Amino acid sequence: MDTDQKIMQIPLPTLKRLPIYYQYLTKMEREGVRDVSCAKIARDLGLVAVQVRKDLQLTGAVGRPKTGYQVSRLMRALSSTLGYDNKTEMFLVGAGSLGKALMGYKRFQEYNIGIAAAFDASEAAVGLEIGGTPVLPLSKFPSLCHRMHVKFGVICVPAEAAQEVADMMVSSGIEAIWNFAPVTLDVPDTVIVHNENLTASLSILLNKYKTSHPESERD
Amino acid sequence: MDTDQKIMQIPLPTLKRLPIYYQYLTKMEREGVRDVSCAKIARDLGLVAVQVRKDLQLTGAVGRPKTGYQVSRLMRALSSTLGYDNKTEMFLVGAGSLGKALMGYKRFQEYNIGIAAAFDASEAAVGLEIGGTPVLPLSKFPSLCHRMHVKFGVICVPAEAAQEVADMMVSSGIEAIWNFAPVTLDVPDTVIVHNENLTASLSILLNKYKTSHPESERD
DNA sequence: TAGATTGTTAATCGATTAACAATC
DNA sequence: TAGATTGTTAATCGATTAACAATC
Numbered sequence: 001m002d003t004d005q006k007i008m009q010i011p012l013p014t015l016k017r018l019p020i021y022y023q024y025l026t027k028m029e030r031e032g033v034r035d036v037s038c039a040k041i042a043r044d045l046g047l048v049a050v051q052v053r054k055d056l057q058l059t060g061a062v063g064r065p066k067t068g069y070q071v072s073r074l075m076r077a078l079s080s081t082l083g084y085d086n087k088t089e090m091f092l093v094g095a096g097s098l099g100k101a102l103m104g105y106k107r108f109q110e111y112n113i114g115i116a117a118a119f120d121a122s123e124a125a126v127g128l129e130i131g132g133t134p135v136l137p138l139s140k141f142p143s144l145c146h147r148m149h150v151k152f153g154v155i156c157v158p159a160e161a162a163q164e165v166a167d168m169m170v171s172s173g174i175e176a177i178w179n180f181a182p183v184t185l186d187v188p189d190t191v192i193v194h195n196e197n198l199t200a201s202l203s204i205l206l207n208k209y210k211t212s213h214p215e216s217e218r219d
Numbered sequence: 220m221d222t223d224q225k226i227m228q229i230p231l232p233t234l235k236r237l238p239i240y241y242q243y244l245t246k247m248e249r250e251g252v253r254d255v256s257c258a259k260i261a262r263d264l265g266l267v268a269v270q271v272r273k274d275l276q277l278t279g280a281v282g283r284p285k286t287g288y289q290v291s292r293l294m295r296a297l298s299s300t301l302g303y304d305n306k307t308e309m310f311l312v313g314a315g316s317l318g319k320a321l322m323g324y325k326r327f328q329e330y331n332i333g334i335a336a337a338f339d340a341s342e343a344a345v346g347l348e349i350g351g352t353p354v355l356p357l358s359k360f361p362s363l364c365h366r367m368h369v370k371f372g373v374i375c376v377p378a379e380a381a382q383e384v385a386d387m388m389v390s391s392g393i394e395a396i397w398n399f400a401p402v403t404l405d406v407p408d409t410v411i412v413h414n415e416n417l418t419a420s421l422s423i424l425l426n427k428y429k430t431s432h433p434e435s436e437r438d
Numbered sequence: 439t440a441g442a443t444t445g446t447t448a449a450t451c452g453a454t455t456a457a458c459a460a461t462c
Numbered sequence: 463t464a465g466a467t468t469g470t471t472a473a474t475c476g477a478t479t480a481a482c483a484a485t486c
Contacts, residue, residue, distance in 0.1 A: 111421075
């Protein structure tokens with residue numbers, strides 16, 4: 001009766017903040033902090049207390065008036081909501097420099113996430129092993145994916161090849177795609193796509209800089 | 220009188236979509252498309268037409284009833300709003316695998332963005348050259364940054380070192396930071412920070428998958 | 439002219455913030 | 463008990479969507 005977490009749709013803005021709370025709490029825990037209040041979390045993360053409280057409420061976390069939230073319990077609530085409790089195995093396609101960087105990223109392990117294997121169309125990449133992850137020929141993807149029941153795919157190929165890779169992933173049983181290619185993928189709506197568009201993201205910074213420094217228009 | 224674009228604050232949700240339009244239009248242009256309607260853009264990008272129209276309006280773009288928007292003019296409006304018109308030079312700190320991936324990312328050039336130099340504290344990294352970008356000793360950052368009037372910094376160091384690097388950047392004249400470390404940076408509010416938190420982003424996908432496949436709770 | 443599409447104003451929806459009650 | 467903090471309900475704000483007018 002303790003773990004039957006009600007599964008409900010969390011508003012996207014909140015969902016985006018939850019991992020930030022989790023990372024923050026990891027740091028607090030390491031520093032030996034036992035309890036923490038919304039006010040402190042908000043102050044340290046540049047938010048407002050009531051927003052933090054509402055967000056945490058959605059994870060099922062409960063605090064205590066006067067003392068705040070117990071760090072360990074709060075982390076458990078967040079961890080469960082964010083899916084860190086279940087092991088997540090991903091297959092990555094495109095072992096270019098970005099793909100390799102993701103393969104070598106140690107921190108995913110802390111969240112029970114791992115890249116089980118990477119795949120690449122080029123002979124040159126196949127056979128490499130980065131951070132313990134082997135690079136296999138792309139042709140092996142469908143059979144391995146089915147056999148290992150892998151449900152998460154990561155796309156790190158150039159824009160031109162992304163849709164083709166997505167199609168292959170979907171037909172191989174992938175149900176959630178983390179897409180680093182700057183294209184809008186066309187997939188069945190049973191498949192979840194999350195786009196990571198680095199150039200698009202950087203553009204936001206350029207615009208913010210420009211609007212806050214209008215004098216840079218001279219020259 | 221043609222280029223005196225009114226500089227105004229664009230709502231963040233819109234700002235996040237603008238680069239997507241731009242990337243889409245790049246593709247249309249390559250395919251020889253001259254004009255495009257909001258309806259088509261919306262259909263291809265999974266949005267609704269009126270939203271696209273409102274977004275484009277904020278860039279100062281004007282369309283023509285019946286034919287839609289001229290692709291080339293629309294791209295110019297977006298390009299100006301997103302800051303692609305001015306050359307943007309960035310300094311990157313942390314030449315690990317992610318840093319190297321960014322250095323090697325050719326696409327930035329299309330947007331007039333470049334990583335002028337990378338910096339690393341470790342002897343091992345210093346002296347490398349990736350994608351034409353040299354890796355220099357971290358100690359050179361302040362003087363070079365001042366001398367070259369670089370205003371954009373990219374942080375690709377581990378979480379523990381990120382605040383220290385941010386402090387150094389700010390005191391060296393950096394005014395906008397693209398931060399890949401999973402920490403909330405404390406900087407003067409004249410400095411703009413844009414966070415790129417890959418683990419946090421992936422967590423969103425995990426949650427979406429979990430809420431859309433509640434049966435995976437078994438086992 | 440008729441029809442398609444842009445441009446604009448009004449209505450709706452959802453998230454944030456404010457106000458207050460509950461509790462340790 | 464008093465005070466700090468959580469929990470909750472109501473008000474505000476901003477973005478999305480709907481409705482309609484303008485125009486090529």
